Amino acid sequence: MTFTANDFKTDLKPVWCPGCGDFAVLNSVHRALVAAGCAPHETILVSGIGCSSRLPGYVETYGLNSLHGRALPIATGAKLAQPRMTVVAVGGDGDGLAIGGNHFLHAARRNVDIAYFMMDNEIYGLTKGQAGPTTPTGDKTKSTSYGNPDPAIDPCALAIACGASWVGRGFSGDVKGTTELMTRAIQHHGFAFLNILSPCVTWRGEEQHKEIRAKTRAVPADHDVTSREAALRFTDEQEQVTTGVLYEVNRPTLLDELSHIERRARGEKPAATRSDFLAAFGA
């Protein structure tokens, strides 16, 4: 059975501000789930807390809008419990890199077979305008009246360093491009991280969208996606922002490793029984 983007839509109205980049991201999610061949009942969407983490409520799949920072451990548990399901985690930059930063490191390291879409607006929107981990140094925000003292993290550089096997960057203003990147991320075998620049019109101003559009460049056609060094050249950029697939390798996923473990534990034997376990205690 094939599905259309409409099959993935719910009738819940998004809480986002008019002009928010997340509307376009949602649009891309609906299309990408179709393009990747997903079925609504065999897809799980997990998010943390933040404006963008409301997204699972607007997608007709099994969805869980969870706790601030905890989307990835929940998505990991869901994927391990039901490997047949497509599991996608979504959220914002503060959710994934600040409060949930530790989980980001470990989900990437383990190469859990999930896709993770980070809607990056460089600000905490839901709490109305405080600096986040991707806010540029010096920016004045509600919580940095005299300028942000902290340097910004490039999420893609972090993902590559932590061992993600697929890393891409998209821009919400490019629905077609983002949809393609999402589709590839979902289809990737392993932890696929997609950083999506998604402007916040309310707290970063109308200009953010235009600035990003002016700075984005597609990744060069001759870029070697299997090279970490090459991929890292398109991170921490100042004058431009490179979009596209930055890094893509194949390595065993957590599920692959766990199935090796099961073979090592069981060998050719059938599943252990009650008496096998009790034998260790003198039975």
Next chain:
Amino acid sequence: MSEDVTFSIVGSGGDGAVVAGDLAAMACAAVGLHVIKTEAYGPQIRGGESSSTVRISSTPIAAQGEAIDALVVFRFGDFARFRSEMTLSDRCIVLHEPDDAPPPELAAFRCVPVPFAQLTKDAGAPGAKNIVGLGLLAAMFGLPLDSIRTAVRKRFRKRDAAIIDANLRALDTGVQAGLACSGGVSSSQRFDALTPAAPRLLMSGNEATAFAALHAGCSFFAGYPITPSTEILQLLAEWLPKIGGTCLQTEDELAAIGAVVGASFAGSKAMTATSGPGLSLMSEMLGLASIAEIPSVVVNVQRGGPSTGIPTKSEQSDLFHAVHGGHGDMPRVVLAPCDVEDAFHTTADAFNIAEEFQVPVIVLSDQLIAQRRETIDAASLIHPVVPRRVVLDPDDSYRRYAMTDDGVSPMTAPGIAGGMYQTNGLEHDEEGRPSSMFVTHERMNAKRHRKLAAIAEKYPLFRRYGVADPELGILCWGSSAGPVIEAVEQLNAREARVAAFVPRILAPLPIDALEKFIFSCNRILIVELSFEEQFHRYLRSLVDLPPLMTRVLARSGGKPLSAAEVIAAAAILEEVTA
């Protein structure tokens, strides 16, 4: 006639004190004796002092040995570290190296110098002084030697035959030396006249908990190492892959409970295990499990707190956190095992309740239950298993949080067509849609809390001990039950009228049964290992206690409760209320 003896072996790392205790316990369990074995360690990662205390009885026992009848000390410097936690019986025999003089305070006991080091040399078994010590104890108390030999062979089965032979020689050397020390041992401490009975299992509470998870159909475990619950993670890491299940060691406890919630949302029975610091970290996610109604089981093995506290020793001071911890009005269930076998049953019930009522369930174990080894009958490790109730063919009217009489709504799982729903930790309506309206919040709070009434009715878990018409009633929970049960038996043997009530579900508390018990008693003694009297204060918040007739025996953990303490508190209560 009941035979009953307790001995301790104390030494430094490498002396093998714990191995010797294990061998004695295994050997006695194998011939059907009743055994409770505890261990104690200094804070060192390797080496340092360690002690092993074994109580052996021909009839069922409820508590670890509290007065030591024989003490093997390889070095009194190590003994000094445990002295404040050890009670020696009047007839205690102390076996020690000749060149290591006992401290003056032991002068009142029978101290017998034994050249352990020399005996191991004579036996051609250097380093096996623990086995020599075991031989001594076996000779003194008539422990089953053949069974001990079997245990030694089993323990060293992966080593050279020469090593096994050396250990068996060390055992015989100890036995010969022990025959000379047997004078003064009463017949109630000797087991040689007993006929062997069917073997018993020797298990720790953590092992019983892990086994219960498998029994209950748990297929997913996530955890982070933390003393004293780590064995549960280790066992399930070994066992789950053998049955096609999954064990994940996560980066922290936040991720452990997160993965459990994710796995359960996806349709699996899932569990994590931790101790106090980990439970603190898990609080927020338990709130999500409660509001999103995702079945989750958390085993919390209590240790001394707050903060890092005393990781290796027991306390009952996580009660408030378990029953009240977390923000918001958050229905959750708290169960508490009262011995090793009960760790199996409460864990199995935790899954049953979590699955049937879609709630987070905390199993509040403690170090004393979790890490002591105790004999149990394999036949007792049976418990009903409730499968997850899943709606397989939802129609268009399916609502995940539909209102029901008992508050339990139909649940689907990923993979079921037409059962999709979007849930969250926000307050939500029957379909799971976020809502900040008062009326929705009030209705959904009521729905979620209705489950507690249904659980209280179906699972009024408690145990009652002692006489039917008590004059004194003792209330306690968890590992305190062991010494309390023994105190009740001893008091009733002296023609007192005492009973004990031990709730095994702390939230929702079995109020009806508890009130009935309290009203049937003239005086009430509350017993717990919490300096803040958490159990007492919790009870006060839910039931009426007779104001002038209630006394509390509450102190810090770090040292096991003893029946003698309970009896002394009962005597004081009788005096002040007479």
